[in-house]
Structures are given as structure tokens and as C-alpha cells.
Amino acid sequence: MAEPLLTTTGLTRRFTSGGGLLRRPRSMTAVRDVTLAIPRGSVTGVVGESGCGKSTLARLVLRLIEPSQGRVGFDGADLTALPAGELRRMRRRMQMVFQDPYSSLDPRYTIAEVLAEPFRVQGERVSRDAIDHLLSQVGLAAPMAAAYPHQLSGGQRQRVGVARALALKPDFVVLDEPTASLDVSIQAQIVALLERLKSELGLTYMFISHDLGLVRYFCDRILVMYLGAVVEELPSTEAAPRHPYTRALLDSTFSPDPALRRRLVALKGEIPSPFDLPRGCAFAGRCPHATAHCRDQRPELAGEAGGHRVACFHPL
Amino acid sequence: MTALLTVADMQVTIGPVTPLDGIGFTLDRGEILGLVGESGSGKSLTAMAIMGLLPLSGGRVSAGSIRFDGTELTSLGEDAYRQLRGKRIAFISQNPMTALDPLQTIGAQVDVIGTLHFGKSRAEARRRTLEVLTQLRIPEAAAICASYPHQLSGGMKQRIVIAMALAGEPDLIIADEPTTALDVTVQAQIIHLLAELVRERGMALLLITHDMGVVAQCCDRVAVLYAGRLAEAAAIDPLFAAPAHPYTQALIACIPRDDTRKGTLAGIPGTVPAVSAYPPGCRYHPRCPQAQDICRTTVPDSRPRPSGVVACHFPGPTNG
Numbered sequence: 001m002a003e004p005l006l007t008t009t010g011l012t013r014r015f016t017s018g019g020g021l022l023r024r025p026r027s028m029t030a031v032r033d034v035t036l037a038i039p040r041g042s043v044t045g046v047v048g049e050s051g052c053g054k055s056t057l058a059r060l061v062l063r064l065i066e067p068s069q070g071r072v073g074f075d076g077a078d079l080t081a082l083p084a085g086e087l088r089r090m091r092r093r094m095q096m097v098f099q100d101p102y103s104s105l106d107p108r109y110t111i112a113e114v115l116a117e118p119f120r121v122q123g124e125r126v127s128r129d130a131i132d133h134l135l136s137q138v139g140l141a142a143p144m145a146a147a148y149p150h151q152l153s154g155g156q157r158q159r160v161g162v163a164r165a166l167a168l169k170p171d172f173v174v175l176d177e178p179t180a181s182l183d184v185s186i187q188a189q190i191v192a193l194l195e196r197l198k199s200e201l202g203l204t205y206m207f208i209s210h211d212l213g214l215v216r217y218f219c220d221r222i223l224v225m226y227l228g229a230v231v232e233e234l235p236s237t238e239a240a241p242r243h244p245y246t247r248a249l250l251d252s253t254f255s256p257d258p259a260l261r262r263r264l265v266a267l268k269g270e271i272p273s274p275f276d277l278p279r280g281c282a283f284a285g286r287c288p289h290a291t292a293h294c295r296d297q298r299p300e301l302a303g304e305a306g307g308h309r310v311a312c313f314h315p316l
Numbered sequence: 317m318t319a320l321l322t323v324a325d326m327q328v329t330i331g332p333v334t335p336l337d338g339i340g341f342t343l344d345r346g347e348i349l350g351l352v353g354e355s356g357s358g359k360s361l362t363a364m365a366i367m368g369l370l371p372l373s374g375g376r377v378s379a380g381s382i383r384f385d386g387t388e389l390t391s392l393g394e395d396a397y398r399q400l401r402g403k404r405i406a407f408i409s410q411n412p413m414t415a416l417d418p419l420q421t422i423g424a425q426v427d428v429i430g431t432l433h434f435g436k437s438r439a440e441a442r443r444r445t446l447e448v449l450t451q452l453r454i455p456e457a458a459a460i461c462a463s464y465p466h467q468l469s470g471g472m473k474q475r476i477v478i479a480m481a482l483a484g485e486p487d488l489i490i491a492d493e494p495t496t497a498l499d500v501t502v503q504a505q506i507i508h509l510l511a512e513l514v515r516e517r518g519m520a521l522l523l524i525t526h527d528m529g530v531v532a533q534c535c536d537r538v539a540v541l542y543a544g545r546l547a548e549a550a551a552i553d554p555l556f557a558a559p560a561h562p563y564t565q566a567l568i569a570c571i572p573r574d575d576t577r578k579g580t581l582a583g584i585p586g587t588v589p590a591v592s593a594y595p596p597g598c599r600y601h602p603r604c605p606q607a608q609d610i611c612r613t614t615v616p617d618s619r620p621r622p623s624g625v626v627a628c629h630f631p632g633p634t635n636g
């Protein structure tokens with residue numbers, strides 16, 4: 001494998017919350033000991049249910065928040081040790097599309113102003129044509145430039161968010177559920193757009209989603225997270241899942257094929273509280289294959305980053 | 317035998333605009349009908365029309381009919397309608413947060429259905445609430461009753477909203493994108509749950525979604541809307557085996573399948589037109605790869621297709 005664009009080693013982030021006069025602060029590990037390698041020009045998918053730490057991992061990778069432990073390497077540099085000035089220059093090469101289209105656009109600015117903002121921050125002028133082009137790339141009509149965010153639908157707003165992240169033509173883009181709030185027709189459009197931009201500009205993506213069906217289509221390799229930890233790495237989309245959780249995720253996807261109806265199996269039970277993790281494997285309580293051993297010991301994610309890794313005592 | 321719900325040639329007018337026109341479908345007990353289309357195609361307005369809630373946004377059903385269990389709803393007074401809503405027709409919204417009061421316990425909110433609509437005592441209502449929560453396989457129902465919405469996960473909140481809908485023992489449930497905001501795993505759970513309830517209790521479910529994957533996995537029949545008109549309606553198997561309307565074909569192609577090759581997912585170019593800019597002829601023609609001259613000028617009639625109808629001048633092969 002060629003030199004990866006981005007690596008993380010033992011990346012961990014804990015959060016403490018609560019704590020007052022009478023209550024002890026509670027601590028939880030949002031991201032636990034994540035070691036990964038993202039090859040140049042690849043699309044690495046990160047999947048898992050709400051709260052499993054996907055967005056926290058994304059913020060750690062871009063150093064928008066500091067890790068409790070571990071390191072992030074970007075293009076040979078140790079991002080976690082970079083001084084502020086160099087970090088700022090590096091940031092231009094790394095962009096993020098945020099999950100929430102409502103809070104990520106300032107209601108006081110027109111769409112044209114929103115899209116001009118990244119250029120302005122870099123001290124560049126931007127033409128009306130460039131704005132129009134950005135808009136058409138994400139399927140919005142040119143007159144939309146004069147509109148304010150509140151005049152757009154949720155879907156249109158998220159398209160503006162995608163356009164804004166792509167404005168400076170970065171090398172590496174973290175896409176944090178960019179299509180979660182969109183119609184499937186628009187989702188497919190955006191994914192097609194992202195695919196095209198990737199091959200035209202040689203981009204590298206980290207694509208976060210809870211939809212394994214979509215991730216299997218779009219990504220080259222897949223990391224599956226459960227309660228802060230990577231439980232499986234699939235080195236290709238053809239690789240058959242070995243972790244029962246990955247299998248369950250796959251069985252929860254809605255295929256547009258009535259013949260596959262029987263296969264849709266709902267995962268039972270709720271995710272345990274991250275503040276009160278069970279002793280052994282975090283998935284044991286919902287796992288059809290769990291044994292006493294699983295409830296007692298936590299399985300490690302063994303093997304080399306980039307290969308097929310699975311954290312399970314009884315892999316499929 | 318007539319269906320529980322029959323919508324025929326329905327037109328909706330709001331002030332100067334006519335967002336819906338020629339909408340028709342039927343839905344029977346024990347059946348799930350998917351109402352699909354992109355954002356702005358008219359799914360929620362159709363639901364509002366059935367629920368008699370159009371006056372809230374200054375609109376009305378200006379033509380056609382909505383028959384529910386033998387009663388014509390378009391001429392029903394507001395008092396009679398209020399009796400129907402919450403009791404015989406229940407509504408589940410996309411966002412459970414808007415349906416739940418953050419300041420009241422879950423129990424109090426579900427109990428109200430019993431006390432308000434069925435004149436039960438508070439103790440009776442609570443007993444019924446616990447029964448419904450247990451039927452929905454909500455663990456520790458009593459503890460859940462005592463908690464506030466913010467203490468629950470999104471999936472649990474949506475299950476509570478479903479419980480509120482069920483507490484009234486409705487004949488018809490209208491669910492407007494009930495799982496879009498949820499994780500796929502929870503989505504699968506909720507859809508399973510709804511489907512089971514429909515089969516077991518013989519209720520009818522109108523499931524609004526923009527996702528043909530959801531439709532394929534749980535509906536019996538589907539009505540596809542585009543820009544306020546019915547594009548195609550049919551039973552699931554023939555529809556997926558041979559979608560006749562180019563719009564239906566495009567919607568199905570938006571969801572990657574196991575055998576979808578990389579780089580071939582395209583989506584549907586363009587967007588649904590605004591009500592004020594509905595194009596003449598077939599409203600889908602500006603986005604349709606197969607559009608001919610007649611499509612630009614003449615509204616296509618609904619014509620039969622296997623187990624349904626399609627409104628297209630050049631419907632695709634329906635060899636099913």
C-alpha cells in the first residue's frame with residue numbers, strides 16, 4: 001500500500017459531563033483506541049449507529065477537537081503536534097461537510113455570501129460565475145444565490161453545505177452524513193457528484209453514514225464502529241462481514257428489491273449507555289452468538305490497519 | 317367490497333395555487349400503501365387533505381372525493397372530523413419531538429388519549445397506556461412512563477409516538493416519514509413493528525416515504541406522486557419487476573443495490589418544480605430522458621397497467 005494520506009494511532013477521546021454540588025461528574029469514552037490508515041484517493045466509510053462516535057472521530061481527525069490520547073498523521077506531518085500557523089495552512093487541504101444543514105448555515109447571509117466566505121477567509125476574490133458553477137454542481141439554480149437559508153428546503157440547504165466544503169478544492173474531505181436529511185433522489189445526485197469530483201480532483205474522502213448499503217456502494221474500505229470502538233474493518237466492499245454487528249447492520253438496509261424482503265432482520269434491543277458500558281464485548285447484549293466469555297472479556301481489534309480486522313471472539 | 321379509504325380525482329387548492337390534482341388510490345384494512353415521491357411532490361398535503369387539516373393552511377379539497385369507511389370526508393364538518401382524528405384516523409409525524417411535550421412525562425402524554433377521546437378515568441387510561449407500551453415491546457414500560465422525552469433515544473421517542481397513535485385503536489394510521497430521522501437499525505425495528513401491527517389488528521397504514529427501499533421492504537401497494545399528480549400506482553411485485561413510469565424507474569434506481577456498479581448511481585437530475593411553476597403537459601417531462609413533443613403539451617391520462625395505473629404517454633415495458 002502506498003503512503004497513506006491520513007493515519008491515526010491509538011486515537012482516544014473521553015468526555016466528562018454533569019458534576020455539580022451533589023453529583024459526581026460522569027465520564028465516557030466517545031472514541032476508543034482507533035488506529036486506521038486512509039490511502040490517497042480512497043473513500044473510507046465509517047458506519048455505526050447514532051452516538052457511536054463517528055462525528056467525534058471526524059473532529060479528532062481534522063483536529064477540530066483535541067484527543068485525550070493518540071496521534072493523527074496527515075501527509076507525513078504529525079497533525080497533533082503542529083503549531084497553530086501550520087495547522088491553519090494544513091486545514092485548507094482538509095474540509096468537512098457537516099451533518100446538520102440547519103445550524104451550519106448563518107441565517108443572516110445570502111447563499112452567494114455563504115459560498116464566497118471560504119474564498120474571502122483565504123483572501124481570494126470570487127466571481128459570480130464561480131458561485132453559479134458551485135450552485136449548479138450541487139443541483140441548485142443560479143437565482144438561488146440571492147436567497148437566504150430560511151428560504152431553502154432542508155435538502156437545498158445541505159446542498160449549499162456540500163458546495164461550500166468543495167469551494168476551495170481540498171485534498172481530503174470528511175463527509176459527516178452529508179445526505180442523511182436528503183431525499184434519496186438528491187442523495188444519489190450528491191453521491192454521484194462526490195464521485196465525479198473525486199476522480200476529477202484526486203480527492204480522498206472519509207464518508208460517515210449509518211447506512212451500510214450506501215457505504216458499500218460508495219466506499220473502498222469500511223470501518224464499523226460500535227460504542228466508540230472500531231469493531232470491524234472491511235478492506236473492500238466485497239469482503240463478507242465477520243462481526244455479528246456488521247451483519248446486523250447489513251440486514252437492516254432497505255434494498256429496493258421486494259425479493260429480498262425475507263432478509264430484513266431487525267436488530268433487537270437498545271445500545272447500552274456509554275456511561276455504563278458492560279464489562280465484556282459492548283455488543284454482547286444484542287448479539288445472537290454471545291457466550292459467557294463475550295460478557296466477561298472485551299475482544300481486541302487484532303491485525304494490521306488496512307487488512308480485514310474484526311473484534312469478536314466468535315466471528316462469522 | 318369497497319376499500320376502507322378511497323381517494324378519487326382529488327384536487328387541492330390553497331389560495332391562488334392548486335398543488336394537488338387528480339390524486340387517486342385505495343387502501344384497505346390489513347394493508348400498507350406506500351405514498352412516495354420526492355420532496356415537494358405532495359405527500360404531506362395528501363395526508364393533510366385526508367385528515368381534514370387543510371383549513372389550517374387556508375386550503376381545501378376543491379374537487380374529487382375522499383371516502384372513509386362509507387363516509388364522504390370532503391363535506392364533513394369540523395366537529396365530526398375532530399371525532400375522527402385521534403380516534404379512527406391516527407397520525408404519526410416525521411419528527412417525534414414535535415409530537416411530544418418536553419415538559420410532561422411520557423405516561424401523562426399517552427394517558428391523555430384515553431381520558432380525552434374515550435372518557436376513561438386516569439387509572440384506566442394508565443392501565444391502557446402500559447398495555448400498549450408492552451405490546452410495542454417497550455422494556456420497563458412503567459419506568460418509561462415516568463421519564464421525560466429528553467431522557468429517551470430517538471428510536472424510543474418514535475415508538476412512544478406510535479404508542480400514542482395506537483392508544484386510540486384507529487382503523488387508519490397515516491405515518492409521514494416515520495423513520496427518516498432514525499438510524500437504519502432502529503428504522504428496521506420501527507417498520508417491522510408497524511407492519512406487524514397492521515397485519516395483526518387489521519388496521520390500514522398509509523406510509524409516506526421518499527425511499528423506494530422502504531416501500532419494497534414493507535408495502536403491499538404503492539402510489540407514486542410527482543409534482544402534485546399521480547404518476548403510477550400498482551402492487552409491489554409487478555411495480556418493481558416492471559416499473560412503467562420513467563419517474564418510478566428513476567426513483568428505484570436512486571438506491572444502490574448489491575449489484576450496483578460504482579459510478580452508475582445518478583439520482584434524478586433537476587428538482588421537483590414549485591407549485592407556481594408546474595410545467596404544461598406531463599409535469600415530469602423537463603426531467604424525463606424519454607420525453608417527446610406530446611409530453612410537453614398534453615397531460616397524460618391514467619391508463620391501466622398490471623394491477624394498477626400509470627399516467628405516461630410512453631410507459632415502459634410492463635411485461636409483468
Ligand SMILES: Nc1ncnc2c1ncn2[C@@H]1O[C@H](COP(=O)(O)OP(=O)(O)OP(=O)(O)O)[C@@H](O)[C@H]1O
Pocket residue numbers: 015016017030048049050051052053054055056057099210274
Ligand atoms: N462535546 C461533547 N461533550 C460530551 N459528550 C459528547 C460531546 N460530543 C459527543 N459526545 C458524546 O460522545 C458520543 C459520540 O457522539 P458522536 O456525535 O461522535 O456520535 P455519532 O456517531 O456522530 O452519532 P450520530 O450518528 O447521532 O451523529 C455520544 O454519546 C455523545 O453524546
Ligand SMILES: Nc1ncnc2c1ncn2[C@@H]1O[C@H](COP(=O)(O)OP(=O)(O)OP(=O)(O)O)[C@@H](O)[C@H]1O
Pocket residue numbers: 330333335353354355356357358359360361362373526589590591
Ligand atoms: N400552505 C401551502 N401553500 C402553498 N403551497 C403549499 C403549501 N403547503 C405545501 N405547498 C406546496 O405543495 C407542494 C407539495 O407539498 P408537500 O408538503 O405535500 O410535499 P411533500 O411531498 O410532503 O414533500 P416533503 O418530502 O418535503 O415532505 C410543494 O410544492 C409545496 O411547496
Ligand SMILES: [Mg+2]
Pocket residue numbers: 054055056099176
Ligand atoms: Mg454524528
Ligand SMILES: [Mg+2]
Pocket residue numbers: 359360361492
Ligand atoms: Mg412532507
